[in-house]
Amino acid sequence: MFEDIVGYDSSSFFYDDGKGTRQLVGAFVTTNTFEFYGVPPLLGRGITPDDGQPAAAPVFVMNYKMWQKEFEADPKILGATFVINDEPTTLVGIMPSRFDIYNVSIWLPRSPNATGSLTPVGRLKPGVPLRAAAADLEVIVHHFLPDEPRPTVSVQTLIDGALGDFKKMFYALLMAVLMLLLIACSNVANLLLARATARRGDIAIRTALGASRIRLIRQLLVESLLLSIAACVAGCAFAYFGLKGVGAIIPTDKIPREAVIGLNISVLAFAMGVAMLTTLLCGVAPAFHAVGGDLQQSLASGAKGGSGSFRHGKF
Secondary structure: OOEEEEEEEEEEEEEEEEEEEEEEEOOOEOOOOOHHHHHOOOOEEOHHHHHHOOOOOOEEOOOHHHHHHHOOOHHHHHOOEEEEEEEEEEEEEEEOOOHHHHHHHOOEOOOOOOOOOOOEEEOOOOOOOOHHHHHHHHHHHHOOOOOOOOOOOOOOOOHHHOOOOOHHHHHHHHHHHHHHHHHHHHHHHHHHHHHHHHHHHHHHHHHHHOOHHHHHHHHHHHHHHHHHHHHHHHHHHHHHHHHHHHHHHOOOOOOOOOOOOOOOHHHHHHOOOOOOOOHHHHHHHHHHHHHOOHHHHHHHHHHHHHHHHHHHHHH
16 A cells, blocks of 8 residues: 655754754654655765664754754754753754755654654555545554544645645635636737727728738737737736745745745746737637728728828827
């Protein structure tokens, strides 16, 4: 069912680095944890199975944020001894910024003989669904807790566990933005439709001079595309500066610590895709409206307007 399983028990620790005693949140982890996640340390090493042996010297690993904030990214602290919960403990590794599991500042090896609660994290074998894993775990729980008539086991992916309520808030925000985009597309389509109606005389003249309808439609779609690209660039610029403000007002407990809120290549590519989509939503109907119908009648109506009409259209 599972390829491998790790576990952790997070709690508060008191540590002394020679400048006074402070409190932080850490976790006792099974000794296969760092091998399980496969992220190499930035400095030093991770926790190994040898660190969980009864005769092993006490060691711990520090996260990147604490290393930056408390020690100004000094690599010389590697190998230093700190007093953690009244026990001298050696720092053997510092993890990179992207490794921030369990929302703790330090990780310590958990002895195989330790007692107490343990939160498990497992890697399913390929093709095994979550429901099958939950059913298997219910059997195991019932074996250890026979007095419980119907044990309930909840299984979720690591991503869902990290996102938590942030996922619901994200989808709600995404739906609001989508509705706003559709409203904007509707308004722009109406403006382009009015503009296309006003240009029917000009389009009729081009048709009379030999321009094909396909060429005219292509020209109108290119104009809509340029408008969409300009809006995309302006939107990305606004998002770049606006994300800092949004990140400041969202409560920190609503955002996963592993999350990096910002623009990247994927976001920019998605924005360009949306720009192409809005071109179709806003430009196709006005373009076909402009070249459709009786263009000869539009040409005759434009001729009756005289030079004043031409001057107004030129403006």
